[in-house]
Each structure stands twice: as C-alpha cells, then as structure tokens.
Amino acid sequence: MISISTRSSCLARFLGAVIFIFFVFSTSVFSQGKFLDGYTVSLKGDTLQGLIRYEGWDESPVYIDFSSNKTSDIRKISSKEIKEFYITSVNARYKSKKIAVLNIDLSEIYTIPPSLQSKDSAVIFLREVTSGPKASLLEYINSTSATHFYIEKDSILTELIYYPFYRLIREKKYLLLYDDYKKQLPALLSDVQPIDTKIPGYSQKDLRKYIENYNEFFGGQKQINHPQDEHDFTIDFNFNGGIEGWEEPGILLKNRLTYGFGIRANLPRRFHNRYFKINLSFIPSVSDKDIYTNYGYDTKKHTLKTLEFGSGTYFGSGNIRPFVGIDFAFPFNTWRSSILGPHAGIGLYRKFNIEVSHFANLGTILSDAPFFNKPRITLSYYLNLNQLVTKK
Incomplete structure (x- = not known):
C-alpha cells in the first residue's frame, strides 16, 4: 500500500509539472500576434472593416496581415496599398x-x-x-x-x-x-x-x-x-485580499484571511500581455498552535509574512483575459516551505484579477512534501502609476 501511495504521489507531481511547463511554453504562440477587429483605409479613402493581426510591433511594419472575416483567406497588405489602419481594442x-x-x-x-x-x-x-x-x-x-x-x-x-x-x-x-x-x-x-x-x-x-x-x-x-494602447512599459501598484491555508508534515493551517500589496511591471509592444511582479502578503492574527500540529499550547498571536516574485502572461486582447504564470515565494521566519509553482486566474481590464496560486509546488518533486496544497485565492486591484504621473 505504501508503494502504491508513493507511485500515485510521484505521478501527480510529474503530471502537474508537465502540464504547467506546457502552459508556460505555449505562451510563445501568443507572442506571434492575434487577429483583432479593425479597419483599413484605402488610397481612395474607402474604409474596409475586418480583422488585423496585431503584433505589438517593436519595429515599424511595412506589411500587415488582414482578413475580412474569420473564415476568409489572410492576405498581406503593404504600406503602399493603403493610407492607414486602426485596431480598435488596443487603440492603435x-x-x-x-x-x-x-x-x-x-x-x-x-x-x-x-x-x-x-x-x-x-x-x-x-x-x-x-x-x-x-x-x-x-x-x-x-x-x-x-x-x-x-x-x-x-x-x-x-x-x-x-x-x-x-x-x-x-x-x-x-x-x-x-x-x-x-x-x-x-x-x-x-x-x-x-x-x-x-x-x-x-x-x-x-x-x-x-x-x-x-x-x-x-x-x-x-x-x-x-486610452491605454499597450505600447508603453507600465508599472502598477497592487492591493489584494483573499483566503489562504497550508498543509505539510507538521503544519496544518486552516484557511484564513490574507492581504497584501505589490508592484507589477507590464512589458510593451509584442509582449504587452506579459508581466513581472513582486508581492508581500500577510496572514494576520495567527498563533503557533494554529500552525503546528505538535507545538503545544502557545497562543500568542503574530502575523505571517510571505515575499513573492512572479512572472506570467495574459491571453488575448479583450477586456476579460485569462492569465497564467509562475511564482517563487518564501516565508519570513521559515514557518513553511518555500513555493515554486503556478498561478492562474482571470482579469478584467487588467486591473481587477481573481487569482488562484500556491496550489502546486514544483519544489517538492524530489521530496516527501505534498505536491498539491490548499490554494490561495485572492482578488487584486492594480493601480496604473503611469497614469498618475502623466496627469496634468
């Protein structure tokens, strides 16, 4: 029975790692550009609605890919054939x-x-x-x-x-x-x-x-x-709150309130959906008795802190976008193991995020600690610091 349990645990870790690596590497597909609603203006001034492949160009383009609808053929249009083009969702x-x-x-x-x-x-x-x-x-x-x-x-x-x-x-x-x-x-x-x-x-x-x-x-x-055109490098300040628990040998922390703040850097142009972030989270009013299964009866309350570094990417170009990424988090005072694992969620205008993280720990693949764990679920708001600076 022990042998079966061990195989199951290793298989879960292996499959989790493979699935996550697949998602990380699949994001490169999205950097190739997605067809978005827009229009072109001909040399005679006629407007043609359709779909334009948005590349977030880091070199001014000479050609664009255009399709009149989702089922029609894609054709290249050169800068000598039209006066201009406009992509609605990214205001370009x-x-x-x-x-x-x-x-x-x-x-x-x-x-x-x-x-x-x-x-x-x-x-x-x-x-x-x-x-x-x-x-x-x-x-x-x-x-x-x-x-x-x-x-x-x-x-x-x-x-x-x-x-x-x-x-x-x-x-x-x-x-x-x-x-x-x-x-x-x-x-x-x-x-x-x-x-x-x-x-x-x-x-x-x-x-x-x-x-x-x-x-x-x-x-x-x-x-x-x-209007945000996603061509600029931007910095956001993040406020977040939610619930979090944790379980590993000797530790059993039930779900509790968590809150935090951090900074997110959003990359420009063709990488406009990608980001790097730093977050400091807190779990307030916790005693050692609440954390450790064999600690005794110390009920003195303190705040648990975790510092987290992460990167990830949104998918698509609409107002609502899913996202996925990877985090490395380590606790102050080493009250639990460090975490190297995925985060995922959905964002509205890239300002309001519902995020699930800490549910899998790639750092435990070669150890006896559980691969899957209690997830942290947070609601985040991102304040664009660039807009605060550019206000007149």
Whole structure:
C-alpha cells in the first residue's frame, strides 16, 4: 500500500509539472500576434472593416496581415496599398508615410560626425501618438528598436532630429548627440505663443503633451487620461485580499484571511500581455498552535509574512483575459516551505484579477512534501502609476 501511495504521489507531481511547463511554453504562440477587429483605409479613402493581426510591433511594419472575416483567406497588405489602419481594442492607429532614413547607428564608433543627409527612403506604417486640428505626432521604430518621432503639420511630415552617437576623438570614445528637435519644435509651431516655453524631452509622454497643448489653440481636445494602447512599459501598484491555508508534515493551517500589496511591471509592444511582479502578503492574527500540529499550547498571536516574485502572461486582447504564470515565494521566519509553482486566474481590464496560486509546488518533486496544497485565492486591484504621473 505504501508503494502504491508513493507511485500515485510521484505521478501527480510529474503530471502537474508537465502540464504547467506546457502552459508556460505555449505562451510563445501568443507572442506571434492575434487577429483583432479593425479597419483599413484605402488610397481612395474607402474604409474596409475586418480583422488585423496585431503584433505589438517593436519595429515599424511595412506589411500587415488582414482578413475580412474569420473564415476568409489572410492576405498581406503593404504600406503602399493603403493610407492607414486602426485596431480598435488596443487603440492603435498606423498611417502610411514615406520617410527619409538616416543611417546613424549607436553601435558604431565614428571618426567623423555622421551625416544628417539621408541616402535611403522607405514607405512604412508610423504609429499615431496623438492628433489634432493642426498637428499630429507619429512614431517610427527602426530595426534596432530605437524610437524616432515625426510631426505632420499642413500635410508636411518632418522628422524631429534626435540621434545619439559615439565618436572617437584623440583615441577616446565620447557619446555625442544631435538634438536639433529643440530648435525644430519652436519653428514648426511658431504660429501660436506656447503656454510652456520649456522644450520637452524626447519621449512619447513629453512630446504628446507638447503637441496637445499646441492643438488646444485650434480647438483640439485636451485628453486628461489617454486610452491605454499597450505600447508603453507600465508599472502598477497592487492591493489584494483573499483566503489562504497550508498543509505539510507538521503544519496544518486552516484557511484564513490574507492581504497584501505589490508592484507589477507590464512589458510593451509584442509582449504587452506579459508581466513581472513582486508581492508581500500577510496572514494576520495567527498563533503557533494554529500552525503546528505538535507545538503545544502557545497562543500568542503574530502575523505571517510571505515575499513573492512572479512572472506570467495574459491571453488575448479583450477586456476579460485569462492569465497564467509562475511564482517563487518564501516565508519570513521559515514557518513553511518555500513555493515554486503556478498561478492562474482571470482579469478584467487588467486591473481587477481573481487569482488562484500556491496550489502546486514544483519544489517538492524530489521530496516527501505534498505536491498539491490548499490554494490561495485572492482578488487584486492594480493601480496604473503611469497614469498618475502623466496627469496634468
């Protein structure tokens, strides 16, 4: 009987590990992009509704995959065939533009300053960061994932010059910078007196704010909270509460209230569904008698603490998304074993999560501790810290 029990326990651990590893590696499929509702605008201005494969591009695309419905064939559409396309659920608008390409590479070391005269051009889809009655801000991402911005005003597209580069001077390497955009901005937008004479930093957040302030003079609407487009690296602060118990040889903690807080980092672009997190959880008002089966009768109350590191991914692009990931958690004062195991759940707007974790421990595969355990079930709320910073 002992032999059968041991085999069953090992089989449960093995199957649990295999299933979890399958889920982890299957997330790579989702990084290849999913078809989302959107539309294209032809060169003649006609709109065609359909499905567009969203890649969360970390290099500005030249082609997109388009399908008129879920059953029709997929066809590639180039930036020379349409004016623009829009993907609804991620609030992403891309416009086809012909741009001059400057070959200034930060990985190279120049003996003479690199030229700002372009030798190449390309027709490519640029992402629209913001637009208004007079000016639009567009984003170009090159093959090295470096970001450059363009202003379109009166149908004229102008690159805002910002290029760091290394130059060798007297056998020493120096980091130098072309930052002509600081002179370009006042010249391009000279038809109004700016509210803020300070030149913004070369970032999406600062340039967007600057262009929106300019557009306000011509009736443009100021956006207090920008729609989440999932292109940015974001940080969330997490509050959570729920129930948790634990069982292993010598320990039998019944389900109790747990609460905690933490930080989650959300990756951008094609990895926009993926995240890393840190969480500190508490189980309050617990005595040693409540934890240990053979401890005695000590009833002094204290708070159990567990620090947790994790990563995972959401699936899909809708408002409601399932997610799965892996955690490593270790308790303060070693009141229980450390945990290396999966978490899973479902999220609403990626702000409200119902999560189940600590139900399996991969760290026990080679030990006698139970593989499956009492799950921790929590409800979490994630506060976007980026939006707090960008509020005007």
